[in-house]
Amino acid sequence: MPQEPMAATLGRAAAVGPFFSVRTHAGAPRDQGFLPLAELYREGDSPALRNRLETVATRLGTAERRVAASLVHQGLAGRLWSIAFAPAVLAGRVPDLGGDALWWHPERSTPDELWLPAPSPLPSASEEDLTDRLRAAVLQSHLVPLQQAISAVSPISPRVLWGNAASALVGTLRVLHDWCRRTGHREAAERAVALTASLLDDAPLRDCGTLDPAVPEFSRRSCCLYYRVPGGGLCGDCVLRRTGR
Template sequence: MPQQPMTSTLGRAAAVGPFFSVRTEAGAPREEGFVPFTEVYREGVSPALGHRVETVATRLGTAERRVAVSLVHQGLAGRLWSIALAPAVLAGDVPELGADTLWWHPDRSTPEELWLPAPTTPATTAGEVPTAADLTTRLEEAVLHQHLLPLHRALSAVSPVSPQVLWGNAASALVGTLRVLHGWCAGTGHREAAQRAVTLTASLLDTAPLRDTGTFDPVAPAFSRRSCCLYYRVPGGGLCGDCVLRHTER
């Protein structure tokens, strides 16, 4: 799979849908209200993250901060997985998503809330074709290590939430990303890419801390989690399709 400029690779990923899109042009993110994720993950309660949680709580009409924390987490996890997994699947490449180079706007929604000025990719040997194991490792570093682990700590400072809930969210968001990407690949004749998406997702779900968060069906593909994102506690909310409570009811 030939290497392409990262802006071109991210452009291909954006064709899947707005959730897979990230702003890439040069500019001055801070002047437009964006903050680098390094500030989101700082010690104590990040003002940007605290503001997002309060905004979501108000919009959903819930007084339970842990519910808003969980849903903010799941939304961010889904966005981070999408802008990393799609390039890996479609172009055999994973963008550099360092917390100091990826910017977030706490008041904007998809796809206007993420900005990656001057996107790059990790240096590779000329002609190297990354294996599924290589891509899994890069995805772990780009999403799990650089973002989801520090995001877990940062959100826990806003309001305590069970680690089982948050890692279940991360796994659920990954499979949700897969389902959209897999459907797009299958529907546009990219059958090898569709299978690659399943393979990479299965590998990621088999790594700590995602391992044992639920049961993955690679054929559907589908996921049954062993926790709940707490959306059922939102006024008028219900149970998600992969929720442990849905299976308990049955």
């Protein structure tokens, strides 16, 4: 029996919430101000990424570029995890996000900033292979080069950025896990926890924190720097909560 189109799978996953949504219709993304994320990575000191950091810094009222860099990174990491992770959990399929397939608009916010004009799946995976597919789609295609791109426009610790990536993954897990339990998808909820644990058990996320699968809940070993935003505070998984700072 033929599988449904990848666009239909992504559409079903979008029911979880806005962070899990991505445009999938055909069109001309560049004409509307989008650029391929892979192009942003190739640029080195990317003007689009630098402008995005300046915009976010202004909105947050911070003069610290590294704070804006961290929060831009964490937000984009969360979106990347969400659009790949939910189809993996709900349908056993991972979209191919490599190359120039996924487009980003630096001036738009969720859910309108990502566009996948020609969605296709990575090769069919067994349950055991889903972790490898997610690593390929998110970590290798995006988070590794994104870490390098962010570091090129703002001095920031790689430990902070990989902590962000791990925290964003668990944030994705928690939203999807709650949705699965509310909608009666208990096996999918269990699969989501298992996949997350497997992803966190390998480099570069292995030493970023500790997952409590029973909740699920995460304690990271770094800080995203949100507390340095005027009026900001500590995130629920922040290392500073446990150090008393």
